[in-house]
Amino acid sequence: MTTFRIDIPQNDLNDLHERLARTRWTPQLPGEGLDRGVPADWLRDVAEYWRTGYDWREREARLNAFPQFVDEIDGLDLHYLHVRSPEPDALPLILTHGWPNSFVEFARTIPLLAQTFHVVVPSVPGFGFSAAPRTTGFGIPDVASRFATLMQRLGYDRYGTQGGDLGAYVAPELARQHPDRVVGVHIDGGFGFPTEDDVPGMTADERAEWDLMQQWMSGGVDHHALLRAAPQTFGAGWHDSPVALLAWHAHKFQEFSMSDQPLLDVIDRDAFLDNVSVYWFTKTAATSSWPMYEGLGDGARFAWPRGQKAVPSGVYGGGSALMRRLAERDNTIAHWPEGNPGSHHFIAMEQPAGHVADIAAFFAKVRDSQRL
Template sequence: MSTTSTDIRPFRIETAQADLDDLHDRLARTRWPRQLPGEGWSRGVPVGYLKGLTDYWRESFDWRRQESWLNGFPQFMTGIDGQDVHFLHVRSARHDALPLILTHGWPNTFVEFAPLISRLTADFHVVVPSVPGFGYSAPPHGTGWDAARVARIWVALMHRLGYDRYGVQGGDLGAYVAPEVAKADPEHVVGVHIDAGIGFPEEADLPGLTPAEREQLAQLGEWANGVDHHALLRAAPQTFSYGWHDSPVAQLAWLLHKFKEFGTTGELPDEVIDRDLLLTNATLYWLTGTSGSSSWSMYESTGPFAWPRGQAAVPTGVYVGPPAIRRLAERHNRIVHWPESNPGRHHFIAMEEPDGHAADIRAFFAKVR
């Protein structure tokens, strides 16, 4: 089917057994390096930890079970902007439910929201697309991709599904895309809910910060002190993709490193997020060969990392406000929802706290719908 087709076609995940056999064989034949001197994670993912999770992936993890779970959600493909776009579309039993499109982050996939969907469908028609280059969506064709271009695809998708009034939500990469949807379609978007990220100071703001705000900023510095993946993937994405694409353990190590850094408490990734959910995400990356293509948001950027600013076209709510600073967020956003103490120990809150995340999404859209 041509990527230019605007038909909405049903889609199912159907993994060839040969691909799973190849994965298991590669895991069994891993050439393990020596552990470098240093404590804990000071040199990166420890060999012992990675070996243990690799053994579980090869011997106990059941992809077929996860594949069946994911196929329990209605999935589709359609062509927009020359791209095949994969998406989940789970309708509520409520006729008057608000349509809601959710955008996952990096290095994640639509799996990020799988635990959340059943918690939202009492109140929302849920749409979860795979960002181009991730999972089963086609990789971007050519250069020039940014969050605004993805947002225009999302607008076209929601209109193609017949929705003329809807909400948007996202975190991480989704916190950049979701506000752009509102900018592109303000007449139809009722509100933007993001996990976090707006309201962080820029260089010019630093001299005017209060002592309390400086303390908040210091908390962010402790969390964000890790591998600069934005710089790394701007510099040589093709070079790094060879290892991730050829070795499932190399790919798993990279994902685990980032999931560890994206935690706020120092806990191991599988102490905060369900182990099978982490490995479902990793397996999806492996089976779709998207470790490189999913990095476009970094290698297409032309400058240093910058936090999302948001938008002022429609109301905005966040799951976690602090350590961001509300008065700074309000320069670019119409904030109507800024909780001070929602639970969470991880950047990918939908995977860690699906109940709390769903409750907060409902609370925000109850104010704006």
């Protein structure tokens, strides 16, 4: 393994600022809010802050406070953060970020987690500073196998897995592949979501809940369909225009909110721009789209994370009685809290303390049960 430090060339930073200054702004279309997409005035304001107010060098230094490394695993360079706890018998914990996010998703939770866990945060292949897949057919099992190799090389024979969004697929896959190593799986949410196959067995109340879910799922931009069809086409714009990339991330981060609050009232503005900046500087807007065209379904439709019963599972935000019933069908649920704070899909960025407390509570249950 090789130590790694983020050091974006000044020419790249200058280029970003110049491109932002030369933006050819689109006019505002009729409509309010997100009716036609990210509002032009909002986008212009945030882009101007990105150019003149946001201090990448200061943010870069913050990220470099975490020990970082690069290790070649199965032909791909894997970037990761590794922060050891002062507690010698701390449980190792590997965190997997989501899409369109990066390792910076956990920047506020790592110092809190490291009080209890040895924390490992890889950049998923194709994201951030990890190398992109070089062939078609790369999927969730390929990520999990590399992460398992990483944990083995770090000397961790037993560990926990955690993730949300894309990470909610990788975390249980690690348990499926290595039930002898993984002590428990904690995800932000995703277990127990019904599919069309579950509808015939639903009660009338559950069917009404299903109908409401369908209304929610049908709203917004279907990025799975978009990126399954033409990631190379759309990636060309995100790769060349920082404002196009900013607008895309802002749109998805706002859609991923479960409240009507404005995005930057929920997610810190600099933290949001940290993530956009990592995508921009690493040129990974297109390479990070592989989960949509390779790994999150059967190639024809979206699929929720698959469960596993080899090790206990827990979630930050459980859900209804219907979801609990379906989750228990495919998982050994040991932790299903109600009322955890938060209104955003990327809960680690919104509620770092609450997120860490819930992760710690789940793994305390798991460790206590395994001592019996």
